[in-house]
Amino acid sequence: MTAALTLTGLTKSFGALRATDNVTLSVEANERHAIIGPxxxxxxxxxxxxxxxxxxxxxxxxxxxxxxxxxxVPKRALAGLGRSFQITxxxxxxxxxxxxxxxxxxxxxxxxxxxxxxxxDASLRAPAMEALARVGLAARAxxxxxxxxxxxxxxxxxxxxxxMNPRLLVLDEPMAGMGPQESERMxxxxxxxxxxxxxxxxxxxxxxVFALADRISVLVNGALLTTGDPAAVRSxxxxxxxxxxxxx
Amino acid sequence: MGLNRQTLAGLIVxxxxxxxxxAAPLLGGNYVVTLATRxxxxxxxxxxxxxxxxxxxxxxxxxxAYFGLGGYVVxxxxxxxxNDVPIFGWxxxxxxxxxxxxxxxxxxxxxxxxxxxxxxxxxxxxxMITLAFAQMxxxxxxxxxxxxxxxxxxLSARNLFAGExxxxxxxxxxxSLGALGLCLLVQWRxxxxxxxMALRGAASSERRMAALGFSVYGYRLAAxxxxxMMAGLAGALWANLNRxxxxxxxxxxxxGQFMVMVIMGGVSSLFGPIIGAAAFLLIEIALSGRTxxxxxxxxxxxxxxxxxxxxxxxxxxxxxxxx
Ligand SMILES: Nc1ncnc2c1ncn2[C@@H]1O[C@H](COP(=O)(O)OP(=O)(O)O)[C@@H](O)[C@H]1O
Ligand SMILES: [Mg+2]
Numbered sequence: 001m002t003a004a005l006t007l008t009g010l011t012k013s014f015g016a017l018r019a020t021d022n023v024t025l026s027v028e029a030n031e032r033h034a035i036i037g038p039x040x041x042x043x044x045x046x047x048x049x050x051x052x053x054x055x056x057x058x059x060x061x062x063x064x065x066x067x068x069x070x071x072x073v074p075k076r077a078l079a080g081l082g083r084s085f086q087i088t089x090x091x092x093x094x095x096x097x098x099x100x101x102x103x104x105x106x107x108x109x110x111x112x113x114x115x116x117x118x119x120x121d122a123s124l125r126a127p128a129m130e131a132l133a134r135v136g137l138a139a140r141a142x143x144x145x146x147x148x149x150x151x152x153x154x155x156x157x158x159x160x161x162x163x164m165n166p167r168l169l170v171l172d173e174p175m176a177g178m179g180p181q182e183s184e185r186m187x188x189x190x191x192x193x194x195x196x197x198x199x200x201x202x203x204x205x206x207x208x209v210f211a212l213a214d215r216i217s218v219l220v221n222g223a224l225l226t227t228g229d230p231a232a233v234r235s236x237x238x239x240x241x242x243x244x245x246x247x248x
Numbered sequence: 249m250g251l252n253r254q255t256l257a258g259l260i261v262x263x264x265x266x267x268x269x270x271a272a273p274l275l276g277g278n279y280v281v282t283l284a285t286r287x288x289x290x291x292x293x294x295x296x297x298x299x300x301x302x303x304x305x306x307x308x309x310x311x312x313a314y315f316g317l318g319g320y321v322v323x324x325x326x327x328x329x330x331n332d333v334p335i336f337g338w339x340x341x342x343x344x345x346x347x348x349x350x351x352x353x354x355x356x357x358x359x360x361x362x363x364x365x366x367x368x369x370x371x372x373x374x375x376m377i378t379l380a381f382a383q384m385x386x387x388x389x390x391x392x393x394x395x396x397x398x399x400x401x402x403l404s405a406r407n408l409f410a411g412e413x414x415x416x417x418x419x420x421x422x423x424s425l426g427a428l429g430l431c432l433l434v435q436w437r438x439x440x441x442x443x444x445m446a447l448r449g450a451a452s453s454e455r456r457m458a459a460l461g462f463s464v465y466g467y468r469l470a471a472x473x474x475x476x477m478m479a480g481l482a483g484a485l486w487a488n489l490n491r492x493x494x495x496x497x498x499x500x501x502x503x504g505q506f507m508v509m510v511i512m513g514g515v516s517s518l519f520g521p522i523i524g525a526a527a528f529l530l531i532e533i534a535l536s537g538r539t540x541x542x543x544x545x546x547x548x549x550x551x552x553x554x555x556x557x558x559x560x561x562x563x564x565x566x567x568x569x570x571x
Contacts, residue, residue, distance in 0.1 A: 051459065077461035089459070091452035099456075102449050105442055106461035117440040124442075164460065 002065040004029045004168050004198045005050065010059035012045055012222075019045040020056065021222035027168070029064075032199040034209045037219035038242075043202045044086055046219065047172045050200070051083050052076045064167060078106065082166030084157040086173045086202075090145045096156050097141040100128040103163035131163035132156075135189050151182035158189065162197075169199045175208055187211055210234070218242070254517075257565045261519045265425055269418040281417040282489070283533075287526045288424045289485045292431050294509040294521035296478035301507065302516035303439055304471050305451025309375045310362070310382025311506050314355040314476040316498025318483025320389065321351035323401040323493035330404050344407035344414075344423075344488075351484035352477040358385070359476025363469045382503060389495040400494025407488055414488075424485050431478050432518055438474070439518075447471050512553050514562025523561050 005027040012020040019042040027033045035043050048054035050061060052073040061069045068076055077083075090099050101124040105111055108123070118124060132138050135155040140148060148156065154174055161169055174190070175183045187208050193199065203209050209216060209230075216233040218225040220242045226233065233239055268284040293315050300306040325347045328340030341347050366377040390398050406414050414420050438444050449457045450464035457464050487493045496502065505528065513524020531549070535542035557563055 053455075053458075072463070073458040074461045074463045077459055083459055085455070085459070089453050089456040091449050091456060093452055094449070098445070102445060102457070102462075103460045105445060111442045111446045111462070111467065113442040115437045115441055117437075118442045118445045119440060121442075160456075160460065 002029075003027060003062075004031070004064060005200065006060075006062040007046075007050070008060045008062070010046070010049060010061065011057050012042075012049060012054060013057055018222045020049065023059070023219075023222075023224050025217055025224060025227065027198060027200050029198055030195060032194065032201065032212055032214045034201045034203055034213035034216045035219055036203065036206075036209055036216060037225075041219045042222040043219055044172055045222075047083070047086075047170060047200075047202060050170060051081060074106075077164065078109070080165070080167030081170065082161035082164040082168070083170040084154075084161050084172060084174055086176055088150075088153045088157055090153060090156060090160075092146045093144065095142050095144055096132060096137055096148065096152075096159075097125070097128055099145060099156060100131050100159050100163045101125060103131075103160045104128050107164055128163055131159040134162055134192075135159045136185065151178050151185075154178060154182075154186065155189070158186075162193075166197060169193075169197050171199065172202045173204060174201070175203060175205050183208065253565055254519075254562075257562075258519050261522055265428075265522075269421055272418070278417045281421050283529065285417070285421045285424050285489055287522070287529055288421070288428050289482050289489060290506075290509065290525040290529070291522040292424075292428050292485070293479045293482035294506050294513065294525050295428075295431060295435060295518070296475040296482070297506045298510045298515060298517070298521050299435060299438070299471055299475045299478075301510050303444065303451065304447050304468055306367075306468060306472075307375050308366075308378045308472070308475075309500070309507070310378040310380075310503055311475070311479055312498045312500070312502035313362070313382035313385045314359055314479035315483040315486070315502065315506075316389070316493070316495065317355045317358055317385065318351035318480030319487035319493040319497045320395070320401075320483075321354050321480070322347050322407065322484045322487040323403060324395060325350070326403045326405075326407075327395065327401055342405070342408050343411070344409045344484075347407055348481060348484045352480045355480025355483065356473045356477035359473045360469070363472030363476070367465055367468050367472065379500060379503070382498060383500060386495050386498045386500075389498065396494070398495065400492060400496075403487065403491040403493075406491060420489065424489075427481055427485060428522075431481070434474075434478075436518055443467060443470070508550050510560075512550060512560050514560030514566070517560075517562040517566070520560050520562035527561065 003026040007023055007025045010020050010023040023046060037043055045054060049056045052071055060067060063079060063081065104124050104127045129138065129141060132141055135158050137152060137155050137159060140152060145153065158174060175186055178186065183205060190212055201212060213230060215227060215229055217227040218233060218239050225238060225242060226236055269281060272280045297311045300308045325340045326342060328335045329342050362378065362381045366374055366381065369377055395401055409423060414423065446462055446467045450462065450467060454464060483497060509524035509528045510521050512527055513522065514520030531546060532542065535545055559566065
């Protein structure tokens, strides 16, 4: 079976800094794969190359067997690559429901409709409501994004990604800036997705990573230190030295 | 939804516009009707700019170019007819139902070309490049001595409307108001449609839209063409109202005035640009009667509006939290 995502020799430099250093990695279908590493290790840069916002200097990216290295961000999204941002990127003056409905609209590929009102279109509303319900935001559907709490916005990011029916869900620190209760809730939501969606997760919260991931890759100074199952990574002396320290 | 403040205010605006021809005899006759016609025509241009500025988040600083081109289509078609010299084998025309759609096509085509090039840039570059294109067209018409150059072109008469002469100011007002009504109806549907959601989403967060799978360039370009066509219609009406066109119609001062009308009236609203156009004309009349340098007073006034009512006059009507 082809892997969901295969990175081969991916490299990206910012001036003299090698933010991604010859990374070769694969995410299997239905796997939940986590990337961990200290701040500045190059996790977001790696995500940026996978989603298409950043062009790699060298290397290839394959998505379910197709070479997507040269594809634009929207083309990758329509091919089934859903993502959430580390720093929330939402349409702030839209309601929560409208944000998710946009995801559905993009999937349906019919945005060249000029006359019918989108906000009363059940073929957009129903799937969007379903995605909101999955992340526990159904009651906040009509609330404008700028009136949502930080935690709710993170959930909304996830709902929008889910509404895309992604073949691969890429999440950049979905728990960033959340309190312990909100984090726990988000972990619960992500756990409920087990077996339903392939996931590539960047996360700082070690409890979350060990609770969620089937496999973990450790990134240090842009390079891949190791990949393995949680138990192996936890006990790997090189990982402990480079990153986990006394924490694990 | 009930009758919220915006709906109520919108109905009042519509009622006032409809009442003008009936109230005019009490207020000052044809002068008032002509003034109201100017408001209505400028409102068409301003509201078409709002589709870009407000809904699309695209600060186009050359919108007068499409207004002026629309006017010149009327002027040139009339010029060739009056002088009995065919243009590309066409005798020219004096029929509104031929010339006005042609004005919209020409302006829309110009918007397609200019939009296609300028939408590849963003931010300040976008503002500068749209301004530069408009100034280029402006200087082309200044240099076109055949069509009057700097002095412009006079029309011997207004266009016939479905074969009928339109000499009564009130009749021309109703025609202009009908055009405004159509444009607002189109905008109203457009903004609420899937296309409108894509356009507004791109204004709100381009990164988010790309991540969802939207290639926003095409939607923006379509908005550019639609706005250009509406501005072209406004220009054709303006040429008919004044029976005169000149390069001033497409200069940067005009473009700036359209922006002021939108911002003062209220961006991203259906009726804001109408109020903005009315406020602009009334202030112009009030101030220019006192001093030749009225713009010196007007400039800071606009600044104050932008500072204290960032969503314009309509923003004061719009209740908190309303879309
Ligand atoms: N656009 C950029 N220009 C220059 N340096 C950058 C840019 N983006 C990231 N970096 C640098 O690359 C390194 C990796 O950053 P990042 O991928 O954000 O790390 P992480 O997400 O693991 O914290 C950091 O040293 C950061 O300062
Ligand atoms: Mg990061």
